[in-house]
Structures are given as structure tokens and as C-alpha cells.
Amino acid sequence: MMKKADVGDKTKTFHKGQAIYKEGQSSGEAYIITQGAVGLYRLAGNKRVTLALLRPGQIFGEMGVITGEKRTSEALALDYTEVIVLDQTLLHTLLLKSPRPVQIITSYLVERVRALNALVPERSSSNTFASVCSVILLAWRAAARSGPKSEAAQISTVELSRTIKDILLITQTEIDEVLEKLARVHIVDIVDVKGTYYRTDPLLGTKKKSGEFVKERLLSIPDAERFARVSRNMAQDNPDANGAELEFIDLDDFARAVDAQxxxxxxxxxxxxxxxxxxxxxxxxxxxxxxxxxxxxxQRAKRPRLKVEDLQNVDDVVGVDNATLEEALSRLGFYKVGVLAALAGDEARQKIYANLSKKIASVVREEVQRMPEPDPGEASDIEDELIGLIKSIKGISG
Incomplete structure (x- = not known):
């Protein structure tokens, strides 16, 4: 292993989750890890491909410095990480000082890494089955949101396959295999829309039905929750070995991950x-x-008008009429109005001030400036009191 004195004493530190460099950036430095861990990744379509997980004593970023090409991967600190920085001059000096066989091997390794990097997009999913299922669910949810609520959402398997191939870079045969497995366990319904072949009778000149063909196949998901659960279990029985994962999730999956609506x-x-x-x-x-x-x-965004029964917090007062808000604020003391103003976003805060007299608004502004960070429990109670007053004024119980 190289000694620190051999490679210089310039160091950098990175906190967990911080990017050391990103794919596509210029390559001016290489790094030796002295503490922590680093992950190397490439982004292909909607997938993050894991190239390597590195520990203390290992070097990374050197290929770009040697070749002068842009970064072909992203380096991410997986823990609090310290590295020794090797600039281009120092790295080339070290290579020139090395024996000729080492230089030849280094050149070979550079070309080998180039070849391996070129192969990454060809198959970048660690579990093709799971990835296909994720895309199917995303596409179906998008169709369900945009279509009539009274009808069950259906998506064309032709369009679906095109989307899957754009994202995952897999073959139609592989997609068909996944769809067949999903249909076999009844977590998707696939309906064939048939067309008819007609031929013209040469004697009578009339058209006669000569056969049928599948014009389109439509896919629907009867139960999205069951689909997600069953396909996840099935994916465990259909593993690949490439070390990649879908890079993006949709709104529903994110909400589920953080236990929110x-x-x-x-x-x-x-x-x-x-x-x-x-x-x-x-x-x-x-x-x-x-x-x-x-x-x-x-060019402009129009805020949907909230129903009074849907009010949840102080920021929602932007949807409350001025007369109601003015009356509700008048029933609260200076301190409580100050807490609400401190909690509110800019738009809601300005509306609160606009529904106070100039004198009271001035007092509340001063109160907000002097006020320490509101206690979360107390602040929540004051928000609830304001919402309760607004609903009471509007004649809505609860």
C-alpha cells in the first residue's frame, strides 16, 4: 500500500450521502480512501447501477485522470469519509516512476474498464422481473389517474412494452414472459381485442369473414395493493445478478414509504x-x-379553493374568505396570532397581517421578531384552535 508521504498530504472529507463527483463531470483528481466507504454508480435510464463499493486503502477516480475523459460514474460517500487527493500531475508522476510492466498493465486495465462501462446499459437491472413490475404499476396508476373514475383503467400492452423497453432496455420476449407470469397468478387481467379478416368473393363481389386476429391487448390491475405485494414476493424467486435498482419512484410509492397520504x-x-x-x-x-x-x-398557477371542512393547518387560511378569517383572528390574543404568523408560510402570513388592523399587525410583527421557536405541541394546539374557530363561524361542526 502507498504511504501518505508518497502521494501527498492534501485531504478532503465528505459526509454520508455527499457526492464526491458526478457522472459527466471533468476528471481532474483521483482519490485514496483513508476512512469511511464510497459507492460508485452509473445511471442508465431509470436505474442506478452499482459498479463498486470501496473501503479504506482503495483508489478511485483514477481512470478519468489518466485518460482525460469525463467521469463515467458517480462517487458517493456511504459514511463519513476521508480521502487523499491525487491530482493529475502527481498521478502521472507516480505512473512514470513505476516499472514498465506496471505501465503496460495499467494501460490494459484502462481499456478493460472502458469496455466494461460500455456494457452497463445493455442490462442494468438487478432484478428484471421486479423492475418490469414496477414500470407496469407506474404506467397503470398514471392511466388510472387520467381516465374516467367510473371506468377501470386499461393500458395497451403495445404502449406498455415500448415504455418498458425505453426504460429497462430488455427484449419483448422477456416482457411477454413477465406478463404471462403475472396473468397466471391473476394479479393482472389481459383482454384480447380482436379484429376480423375479410376476403372478397370473386364471383359475388361480397366480403366474407375469413378469420380473426388479435388487434390489441389491454392490461388492467384489479387490485394495486395485491399486485405490489404478490409481485414483490415473485421477484424473490426471479433474481438477476447485476446490482441495480430503479432510480425513481412515483408519488404513491413515496407516500407509502413515508407513511403519508x-x-x-x-x-x-x-x-x-x-x-x-x-x-x-x-x-x-x-x-x-x-x-x-x-x-x-x-404561465400562472391557480390555487384550488379549499373547502372549509378540508382545512388542516395555518397555511390553508389563504383559501378562507377575509371576513371569516378576520373574525377568527379577533377571538385570539396577540400571542396566539403571533405564533400562527411565525408558523405560516409567506402567503398565509401576509393574509393574516392583512386581516388585522394596522396597529395590531404592527404589534404582532414585533411579537414574532421577539418570539423564540414555538413549542411544537403548543403551536399545534393553536393551529387547531384557529381551524376550529373558522369552522364554527362557518357553521361546520368538528
């Missing part, structure tokens, strides 16, 4: 409580949706 997640997104960096769109579908709506559709 999708509607609550949407509210948090609207209120700016979820980092925008977490939002991703399927490019083709998003642009198609945008084209269908037209350019003016995205």
Missing part, C-alpha cells in the same frame, strides 16, 4: 417544503402533456 405530499410540494431537486419528470410524457395544454397553461 399522496395528497399531503402534494401539499408539501406546493408549500415549498420538499426540495425541488427531488422532482423529476419523464421527459417524453412531460413534454407531450405540456404540448397538449399549450404555452399559456404554465
Amino acid at each position: 399522496p395528497e399531503t405530499i402534494l401539499k408539501k410540494i406546493a408549500y415549498g417544503e420538499v426540495p425541488p431537486a427531488l422532482f423529476h419528470f419523464h421527459k417524453r410524457q412531460a413534454l407531450a402533456f405540456a404540448a397538449s395544454k399549450g404555452q399559456d397553461y404554465f
